[in-house]
Amino acid sequence: MPTAYDTTMPGAETGLGPAPTGSSPVQPGSAPVKKVSKKFPLAPVRWPTAQEAQARVWFSPIRIGQSLVEARTWVPAMVPWRATEDGVVTPQVLEWYERYARAQPGVLVVEATGIRDIPSGPLLRIGHDRFLDGLKKMVDVVHRTSKGHTRFFIQIIDFLTIRRRVPKEKYFERFFKLTDAHRRRLAQLTNEPEWGEATAHAVGEKLCSLAEAELGEILTAREVETLQMGYREWVTDLDLPPIRELPQVLPGLFADAAERAQKAGFDGVELHYAHAYTMASFLSRLNTRSDGYGGPKENRVRLPLEVFAAVRARVGADYVVGCRYLSDEIFAGGNRIDDAVYFGVEFAKAGMDFLSISRGGKFEDAKQPRIGEAAYPYTGESGLECMPTVHISAPGPFGRNISCTQQIRQGVRAAGLTRRANL
Ligand SMILES: Cc1cc2nc3c(=O)[nH]c(=O)nc-3n(C[C@H](O)[C@H](O)[C@H](O)COP(=O)(O)O)c2cc1C
Numbered sequence: 001m002p003t004a005y006d007t008t009m010p011g012a013e014t015g016l017g018p019a020p021t022g023s024s025p026v027q028p029g030s031a032p033v034k035k036v037s038k039k040f041p042l043a044p045v046r047w048p049t050a051q052e053a054q055a056r057v058w059f060s061p062i063r064i065g066q067s068l069v070e071a072r073t074w075v076p077a078m079v080p081w082r083a084t085e086d087g088v089v090t091p092q093v094l095e096w097y098e099r100y101a102r103a104q105p106g107v108l109v110v111e112a113t114g115i116r117d118i119p120s121g122p123l124l125r126i127g128h129d130r131f132l133d134g135l136k137k138m139v140d141v142v143h144r145t146s147k148g149h150t151r152f153f154i155q156i157i158d159f160l161t162i163r164r165r166v167p168k169e170k171y172f173e174r175f176f177k178l179t180d181a182h183r184r185r186l187a188q189l190t191n192e193p194e195w196g197e198a199t200a201h202a203v204g205e206k207l208c209s210l211a212e213a214e215l216g217e218i219l220t221a222r223e224v225e226t227l228q229m230g231y232r233e234w235v236t237d238l239d240l241p242p243i244r245e246l247p248q249v250l251p252g253l254f255a256d257a258a259e260r261a262q263k264a265g266f267d268g269v270e271l272h273y274a275h276a277y278t279m280a281s282f283l284s285r286l287n288t289r290s291d292g293y294g295g296p297k298e299n300r301v302r303l304p305l306e307v308f309a310a311v312r313a314r315v316g317a318d319y320v321v322g323c324r325y326l327s328d329e330i331f332a333g334g335n336r337i338d339d340a341v342y343f344g345v346e347f348a349k350a351g352m353d354f355l356s357i358s359r360g361g362k363f364e365d366a367k368q369p370r371i372g373e374a375a376y377p378y379t380g381e382s383g384l385e386c387m388p389t390v391h392i393s394a395p396g397p398f399g400r401n402i403s404c405t406q407q408i409r410q411g412v413r414a415a416g417l418t419r420r421a422n423l
Helices: 050-055 091-102 129-145 168-175 180-190 200-209 212-218 221-229 246-264 278-283 302-315 337-350 381-386 402-414
Strands: 062-064 067-069 107-114 151-157 268-272 320-326 354-358
Touching: 091 107, 091 129, 129 151, 129 246, 151 246, 151 320, 168 200, 168 221, 180 200, 180 212, 212 221, 246 268, 246 278, 246 302, 268 278, 268 302, 278 302, 278 320, 302 320, 302 337, 320 337, 337 354, 337 402, 354 402
Parallel strands: 107 151, 151 268, 268 320, 320 354
Antiparallel strands: 062 067
């Protein structure tokens, strides 16, 4: 399987988790907004009275698939890094979800949980039946503590390999694959034809001594990225068999994981199609796969739909299945709201029960990691948009995704795909 990590830092391993405060966010379709140097002031808040709360749609029931959800309060997936190094549920995980359940949210979604049976650091896992015991305990704790008022979903995720950035010397010694094209470009740049015949070791040493700008003329863009950011698999790496075979492998893996979620007693599954991970990368405009799963948006949505179909076939029509995906990838050249509206309509048409909308959280604009660390998708502009803090520009950290979410909802409604009267 393609997805193994060689990092050991929580968060950096999967690129999941909290973002340090970042730089300037980009509003879709507008120029980058400069980083704000002072904190965005928060409006004063007060608790609503019981009467006010009761009068709000927010606390009224809604049907999601065949499940009646008692309130529209929804705790999205958040990884708190409390599993063991083997991805097993710990007492700390149970305590974490128990605390949420005490407040009886309408829906509580378990953090991103890995669908493969591979080392994944302290990420919760659901890629084998041995994880069932721990997952059942979580379900039990949440249903008991919320007194049955909370629907408990689990987010299931696939991610590709990402490695730590290595020192330049190590890169040229261990990872760099010298080609005739490199030799040719080096000979041209230096005006020294002998590089065409020199040993690979000598060429590596020479390249290592060059400045970044010179290297940029010799290495491919991908090699420069690996050198500067650390190695990362892309869904377009069709020369790598495990990447080529993702469309054949992922529907089964997601379906197996969803079946385990159902067996463990979760009320539904959320397919993780957001942020910097495999399925979001299939949806991305950067996905140029030439095998029918990349290019135009109709092709980019194909695998996410096939994964959903496999999951639906496995768990049955009555089980809640939805996905979390992006209204906007934020980085230049990424998906915009028109892609997201199209995907939302396709997901709804296929029979998804809910769409959970996030934004950003991508590797493409992540900050350069220090040597020995892995790139982290919540460090750039898209990361700040994904997890906004008080250090973000106007209109502040709240509600930045509302207008995009509205547009997706309008698109789905216009296609006649919601059941508004079905409460
Ligand atoms: C610590 C932490 C972990 C997160 N883990 C996940 C995750 O596993 N899956 C996911 O879809 N989003 C994850 N997120 C993103 C949150 O679900 C949420 O979208 C983000 O914090 C923005 O919240 P807001 O919509 O309230 O501004 C995480 C956020 C934080 C702060």
